[in-house]
Amino acid sequence: MTAKAEQKERSHETILESAARLLREKGIAGARVADVMKGAGLTVGGFYAHFDSKDALIDEALRRTSGEMRQRLFARLEDKPEGDRAEVVLKRYLSAAHRDDFARGCPLPAVVGEVGTTAREHGDVLGAQVNAMSSELEAYLPTNGGVSPRYLALGLVALMYGGLSLARALRGSPLSDDVLKACRALGSAAARDGAKPVT
Amino acid sequence: MTAKAEQKERSHETILESAARLLREKGIAGARVADVMKGAGLTVGGFYAHFDSKDALIDEALRRTSGEMRQRLFARLEDKPEGDRAEVVLKRYLSAAHRDDFARGCPLPAVVGEVGTTAREHGDVLGAQVNAMSSELEAYLPTNGGVSPRYLALGLVALMYGGLSLARALRGSPLSDDVLKACRALGSAAARDGAKPVT
DNA sequence: CTTCTCATCGTACCGTCGTAATATGACACG
DNA sequence: CGTGTCATATTACGACGGTACGATGAGAAG
Numbered sequence: 445m446t447a448k449a450e451q452k453e454r455s456h457e458t459i460l461e462s463a464a465r466l467l468r469e470k471g472i473a474g475a476r477v478a479d480v481m482k483g484a485g486l487t488v489g490g491f492y493a494h495f496d497s498k499d500a501l502i503d504e505a506l507r508r509t510s511g512e513m514r515q516r517l518f519a520r521l522e523d524k525p526e527g528d529r530a531e532v533v534l535k536r537y538l539s540a541a542h543r544d545d546f547a548r549g550c551p552l553p554a555v556v557g558e559v560g561t562t563a564r565e566h567g568d569v570l571g572a573q574v575n576a577m578s579s580e581l582e583a584y585l586p587t588n589g590g591v592s593p594r595y596l597a598l599g600l601v602a603l604m605y606g607g608l609s610l611a612r613a614l615r616g617s618p619l620s621d622d623v624l625k626a627c628r629a630l631g632s633a634a635a636r637d638g639a640k641p642v643t
Numbered sequence: 644m645t646a647k648a649e650q651k652e653r654s655h656e657t658i659l660e661s662a663a664r665l666l667r668e669k670g671i672a673g674a675r676v677a678d679v680m681k682g683a684g685l686t687v688g689g690f691y692a693h694f695d696s697k698d699a700l701i702d703e704a705l706r707r708t709s710g711e712m713r714q715r716l717f718a719r720l721e722d723k724p725e726g727d728r729a730e731v732v733l734k735r736y737l738s739a740a741h742r743d744d745f746a747r748g749c750p751l752p753a754v755v756g757e758v759g760t761t762a763r764e765h766g767d768v769l770g771a772q773v774n775a776m777s778s779e780l781e782a783y784l785p786t787n788g789g790v791s792p793r794y795l796a797l798g799l800v801a802l803m804y805g806g807l808s809l810a811r812a813l814r815g816s817p818l819s820d821d822v823l824k825a826c827r828a829l830g831s832a833a834a835r836d837g838a839k840p841v842t
Numbered sequence: 843c844t845t846c847t848c849a850t851c852g853t854a855c856c857g858t859c860g861t862a863a864t865a866t867g868a869c870a871c872g
Numbered sequence: 873c874g875t876g877t878c879a880t881a882t883t884a885c886g887a888c889g890g891t892a893c894g895a896t897g898a899g900a901a902g
Contacts, residue, residue, distance in 0.1 A: 469760065470761055473761070553755075557754070557755060560812040567816070591825070594825075595824065600829070603798070605808070605809060609755050610800075617766070617767075619774060622794070626794040626796075626798035627801050627802075631798075633833065639828055639829050641832055641835070
């Protein structure tokens with residue numbers, strides 16, 4: 445009896461991984477059930493034995509991809525000088541490599557727009573992910589700036605997400621690289637001095 | 644003979660206005676041809692007498708809405724002290740009112756994600772709009788900062804777009820207001836001191 | 843060996859979307 | 873007053889999407 449259960453669990457995991465990839469590459473509407481199953485080496489028919497609905501799959505995939513991304517983003521920071529850590533995160537997120545690695549990168553660029561317009565039902569899950577990302581970043585920010593670390597972190601998350609999204613949408617144009625560079629510069633300055641208001 | 648031509652021109656304009664509204668409210672895929680025509684008080688049948696395809700309509704609507712938005716965003720700045728103008732733009736863009744006014748606000752939050760994933764064909768038009776917005780903002784930025792006005796402007800555009808997109812996706816949650824506030828603070832500091840690198 | 847279970851498959855239903863072909867009806871012109 | 877033109881309406885087609893249901897076949901249980 446255990447062999448069947450194991451197989452089902454493996455399939456569940458494979459489906460989720462396929463969904464995670466497609467969600468990041470093609471967004472919510474673009475991650476079609478049939479394609480997700482094909483990516484998992486299965487066919488449509490079996491899908492509803494694993495998930496209640498496409499929406500449930502998207503929610504789970506969103507949590508999964510967001511968690512993965514945070515892990516990669518904040519990995520191996522102990523090696524870096526304490527004051528540089530936020531900048532390292534910024535540079536990792538706003539890199540050309542991250543822009544070009546849809547399949548394993550941040551899911552936000554692929555889902556935020558849809559959540560704001562036609563997929564409001566995923567707003568809660570999205571909010572939790574944004575919150576988690578911001579909270580984790582907050583720990584690496586200075587406390588003596590003009591803005592509290594919490595707000596600084598939220599602003600940096602918006603800057604990172606905005607820069608990466610634009611860079612992905614404009615990839616192929618030189619403007620894409622410029623956007624990344626500009627966001628790194630703006631973000632680094634803010635991460636160091638805490639966005640001190642000027643006179 | 645002129646009466647027909649006038650009517651057709653009026654219809655073209657009405658269709659475009661309807662598309663502009665729907666594009667901002669529901670995104671590219673969400674702005675369906677039948678709905679656009681209904682919003683214009685017409686029916687699907689006549690659509691292809693006015694536009695070659697849905698894609699052509701979207702491109703035109705994107706240019707239109709983006710231009711409208713810039714006009715509103717940079718209007719009446721002569722009243723303001725010269726050094727405050729960039730900040731005024733920031734505050735207008737990152738306001739709760741703008742977040743809640745889908746129908747007349749910035750189209751970027753509704754289209755950037757799709758262009759990055761499933762609607763690459765609109766990338767050129769989108770790039771031109773981002774460029775226009777950044778260029779216009781650039782004129783109001785300090786030249787003595789750590790970053791050139793061009794890069795500062797690009798970074799601020801990414802911050803504004805990112806903040807507004809997140810705020811729209813999270814509307815209803817208190818996090819939405821926090822994101823706007825955080826982006827205003829971060830942006831204002833950068834717009835004033837030009838993102839000076841610290842020590 | 844037989845029977846039951848269950849993960850997965852093949853397939854079909856129903857709605858929706860972009861697009862196109864034809865119909866209609868109002869206006870301009872002779 | 874009749875005729876042709878053209879903007880718009882009606883309707884249909886083909887593709888595709890999420891979802892559901894019966895078939896299949898491999899493994900577990902006796």
